[in-house]
Amino acid sequence: MLASLKASWDWRGIALHFNSINMHSCGFSSLCELLTSCENGAGAVVVASGAAGTGKTKLLNDFAERVRESNSVLLTAGATLDERLLQFGLIDQFTHTPELTDLWHRALWPLGLDSPTVAPNNYRDTLKHTHIQVMRDLCASILELSKRNAVVICIDDLEHADDLSIFFLVYLARRIRHSPILIVLSTTNHAHGPHSQAIMEISRLPHFTRLEIPLLTESGAADLLAMRTGLAETRRFATAYQEISGGNSLLLTALAQDYLTAHRIGQELNESLPPVGDNYAKAISALAHRTEVIGKVAQGMAILGEHNTPSNASDLLSLDQEEVLRAITAMEEIGILGAGGFRNPVALSAVLGSLIAQERASLHQRAARILYGKGASSSIIAQHLVRAGAKVDEWGVVVLREAAERALQEDDPRSAVEFLDLAYDANWSGGEQTSIIALLADAEVRGNPSAAARRLKSLSSRLTSRTAGDSRVAHLVRKMLPLGLINEAVDILEGFDGRLDPQTIGELQAIHFWLSSSYPPALGEIPDHVRTASPPAGPPPISVEPKLRAAKALNDILRGVERDGAVRDAKQVLQSSSLADATFEHITSALMALIYADRIREVSRWCDFLIAESERRKAPAWQSAFYVLKAEALIRRGKLPAAERLTRKALALVPADGWGIRVGLPLSILLYAATAMGRHEEARGLLRIVVPDAMFQSRYGLHYLYARGRFFLSEGRLDAALRDFDSCSQLMTLWEIDAPSLVPWRAAVAAACIHSGNHARANEVIREQLVILGRGRSRVRGMSLRLLAATSSKETALNLLKESLDILRQCGDQLEVAHTLTALSRVYKDLGHSKKARTMALGGWHLAKNCQADPICEKLQPELERFNVDSSNRSRSIEGELETLSESERKVAELAAHGDSNREIAQKLYITVSTVEQHLTRVYRKLNIRRRSELPVDLHLGGL
Template sequence: MGDAATMASTQSTFGWKVLHDVLADAGAGYGRTALVTGPMAAGKTALLNDFAEYATRQGIRVLKANCSPFGNTGAPGISRQLLGEHAPAVDPDGSATVLGITRLARSTTVLVLVDDLQHADRATGRLLTRLSGEIADRPVLLAAAVRTNTPHATHWLSAELAGRSAFRRISLASLTAEQVQSLAAADFGLPLTLDAASHILRISNGNLLITTALLRDAAGDHVVVGPSYAQAVLDCLHRLDPETRETAEAIAVAGGSSSPRLIAELADSEPEAVEEATRAMVAAGLLSDGGFRHPAAREAILRYIPRKRRALLGRQAAEALNADGASAEDAARWLDSFENGLVPAPLTECHSGEEFHLSGRRLETLLEARDIVGTIEQGIRDLASRENQRVMELEAGKLLVAADFPGLLRQAVGDRDPLARIDTASVRGARYAAAWALAGTLTGRTDARRTMSLANQALERGIFTDEAAPAVLAALRAQIHSGSPQQARGWCDRFLADDQNRDTTPWRAQLTAVRAETALAVGDHAAAVADAEQALSQLPPHQWGVRVGGPLATLLLAHTLAGTPADATALLRRRVPASLYETRYGLCYLYARGHHHLASGEHLPALADFLRCGRVLDNWGLDHGWRIPWRLSAAATHMAMGDYSKSVEYIVQALDRPRPPARETGGDESRFDLREEIFERLREAIGAPELPTVVAGLRNGEPLQNREHTDVPRYKIYDRNAICLQQLSPSERRVAVLAAKGISNQMIARELSVTVSTVEQHLTRTYRKLQLTDRRELRSRLG
């Protein structure tokens, strides 16, 4: 029993003892059959392999075979594995193979080991049952292992073997907490407490392979779910049948709360097969209550799935969720979370503030940018008041960094306004004016007139050098954001035509990218494509860093507007830095990608991108300042999906945001008319390449063009409101209309000569009838 010390648990030691005893019986001429059963990774294969080594050292002839779901192993394959070159060429009923084994037993004891019996076909089953029946008076031990709780378990073969005389079953069940303690002490020298052992069991469900991995990662008495655990999960995944493995991948993609029907759809299987596969994975310690026992298991499997297949499964899951009744927004948010939140973006090493040069060292992550902004702010606090020029220089550098990483803009701007008088004759003054022009327009702290004044002051110096380039680019982008792209384009042409700047530099490549943005803004799509492609060709990707999102976004939107979606699709195959989405360039890339998806008919991915734009802007605190029309784009997406009600809600939200003066309306009637006109304009543009231009025009307050086809049936919002109000009683209708106008309950009660309690009761019934939750939704529906 010395070899038993290598066994991983008490139950394996018991299995070793049973095999040892039945082998002794076989050696005495009493043939035996033993069947080792247990869930995946319970130690069945390890037990057979260790026992085979022991038997070989005892001079016993060992014949080994392994059933497999891959290839045509079958009975002929098993015969070749057992007998090698002595296997019969033709053996339809297995008798020749059985005869070959019994001949070997004339001169020595024979141990026949067959693993993974759950994959055995009928012919293999007949061969093994025949062998079991022929060895009753011969020195042969037939030991097989079968995995329990599998969709394809060969229950009939287990029953056949169990019906033979001299049969022994060895069941390797899941480990217990006490066995985990013993294993930890014997193999890893870890004195685990019972609580820690129980914690490991909750993660592994007693799976020996996973338990061993957790013990390998453990730090003293502290359970750590580390790389060994992830690898053990993948090892278990590789041991699954192909169909069960696809079910595991589908569960990883869709999450544990999904229905068997959804999982079956993703796995291209049947719900009954999914339920069987799920039971097998529960027994194996991978799943619990339909989900993975630990988030690291799901992440490991998702990482294992090839990227393209994972993206395809994600989209299929989102579409299935939407078809199952989840709202388009919920499905889109799920898809966004799945595609972008799967693996945390790696953070590169931080840099100290001393390494930052105000001429613009390229920053790649929010962590770097936050470190720089904090360092500069500390430097400003440390300066004496007499050093105003130095303070202004540092303020400019801080704002330029924050404009690239807008999550820092609120902190960088604070409650300050730009200086009323700026000496832009100096480099420091020009940088300060340019930085404020961009930061002010992004945060909404400066109106278009003040933004243009600051940008022009910065640009009038007419210098584009490496030192001045960050400020010049900021001023140009401020002009684009404030609605003056033609003016910015003129400045770009002037700087690019300057003879002293003919050499290609990173700054000149960015200047070309800005000119592409101006071309796109004025509707010159061909020029936008040419300039953006030229900019990308001037620098290798690693030199662009996160700023590559700028020209890529321009190219995506330009190809979408030009009606060349294949070129846009090719752009999406380009890898972008993981930290791109922490930057201003990443937001533009998301918005452009959303319109490409919408033009391609991929509605849920489009909605996911637009909603993410809104969430990012809200997280940055810039939704009131940065004029990116994600709400109108989301409205267009819902319209394309046939959800007119949601479309109207987003149009209402867009009208509630700050608008240019041309869009201000005087009364409720004009507000209704404007909402109706916007809806109709979007409806006409759905499916047309120029939709992004229409959306941008509506957001910028451009006059609505006269429609040529006045006889086209229109979706009347008035009609929609009438349908809603018809569901209410006259009293409820009067209260709902007043509440939708923002009138308080007390004022409504006074106007209608009822009590406040009556008003509240009417509103409660109104919410229930119209399936609303609060006044905000009521206003969106009826306002």
């Protein structure tokens, strides 16, 4: 049977079916008509051609079964690629019949053979008379056999037949026109070899017929899918599957099986992305390797990717370009390739999967070299080099570095790290070494700071001996410092000599300012010639100027130097800097400067923009940093839940061990928020997180110590709290950055003293802080006035608290306003103003509730109960209605809400009492309330 002889197709396990157009039936009918003519004495030669996988073998098998039902003699054979060099191998298959076997063996004896053997490559030169005699004898025997019964010879895959068998078939075809002999040959379109010439010769014969087996149309694909799966619903996938398969019946049948598999397991099916699985992959692999050349070209095209031109494939595979073009044409007709390359990623993977690792690596290495010679982009060449995995030459290092720079520009730090890892392992020059390590730092700091710290720690020793005057190394040092690699950074700086260019000097000055404000102890470790390097006259280089401006602005604000100018510089840096590896550090410095300058709303707006930009740029480290900076701004506005949420998002992107010494900031925010919200167990858990020792010698450590001290104070552990606050005092004084806006340690000490009853010490400390603050209306001043009130007489306290409330409302710190309202309630109660005490207590309770500051709510609850106020029945939210108030109405409402009489309001706003009454009437109507007591005390904060 032909099916048993076609072992090369058995592995597929796929039965072919045809569509409703039924080209199979048309071809089968044509062959049956020729069989009838043959049985009536008319010979014919038929060539059934088409792309591989279109059903030619199925057609021959079905026709062979039909022949067996007749009285005709059937001779079958199937050529295979493996037997291509076996001389007379194909003939040997169909002569294994009772009528021909003895004759065939007798014919081989003159050749000294009793079975087919491998022919020499130059068989044409060695074709002997005995070979021709064998063919003449066999031809005569078949012609003699046809005198008794019609003879049908079916040969599948003629393109794989050995040359002597092909020679014989042509010899026989010329002699059967008037004999009842039918020869049916199948061959694949565009296959190239001796059979091509044979078919050309046969096609000139008058008794020749060609049957073309076409690819299926979309309609045919729909019919086949429905027939193969038994599910009419598959018709809606015909468009997508026809595109994937190119109309190839074998591929469509494989896809139908993949569909059934997905259907059985309940996979969600999408018409635009139908299931493509293992059956399709196996069919692709078989079709791609029908010939050695097609298999090689398919592999070459898969390796080359978007650069899979015939020319490149020819160079890669060392094949003639015409041979490559024929293979590509064949694969396009088969349905493996389309206009844009492989029709489906699974097809590409299947072809690549046929290569062993060593072959694949070798091809990628060769492709890189070829594409480099043809001027392809560095990114494409670098991808091949990485996939090759071999050590690269000098040209490869340059390509990998350029590709890494481009990857970072395109926000792909992962690819940049891959390229640079390979370049790092190569033999390189000092200049390339510096560039590659600096780029590695940029790439890893952006995506994975933990990995960056480990990498820079291991690489730092390679930089210390060859860094004289290199600004790239200074840039690298700036990356290392926040990661806590202080000693390593100092070691590198010691390698600098006195020959420093302006760019490097500018970088070193920026480092000096950053250390001065953020890690002062390291200043004493920097070599004198580096610390004292002075720039030439004139402005600094453009590339380093924003770094200097931002670092100096932060330093100046913390030292109380030219505050207004520092704020202006910080704003200018933010307005002129696009987010990038080279700008990230000075952008964060500028934002911190604005935070310490109490420009909280501006910082929040900038952070919103930068968070969105970081997310778009796929830079988790940047995104997490801006989350934390916004959280710090929110903490200073009393928005505890929002600050906590953002900080946890930041730590989810970059865990605590990836922050270096900067971890003190996110942990301080969480600790401060947990303490203020009364979550003491959560705060204890935060204190168990291991932090680097170097953090406590940094500005970030001050934030941590202050937050930890506040937690200890909330638990009544006064000694522990005071130790932390004293540490802040000593360090900030020693480092000369004693700015209350950094951490208000004096306010914290005063609070601890008040808690312990030492009002005199509290009064002394808080007055000292007020002197430092001056007359500005800062958040810390508002806090300080409240604490000062706690050490003053009731009458003095009332005025201090009113001023505190006014300042804090203006600054927008809801938590501190709640604290001040609580203190005001207590003072009003002591002075006998129960109505105002009630108003303050209720306002403080609701603000604290908004902040989730449960300790304040718990403190105020007894007061509210004493006033018979049910705090749970909070009046409805009026935030949207507040927007309907005019500016004048809002000012009147604010003062009225805080207990001022109409006359007092008129005096403060320089208006008449009648005007006050008119404004209040409109306010009541707009807010839908009936009396003054229903005005929210947090009215001023409603729009924040």
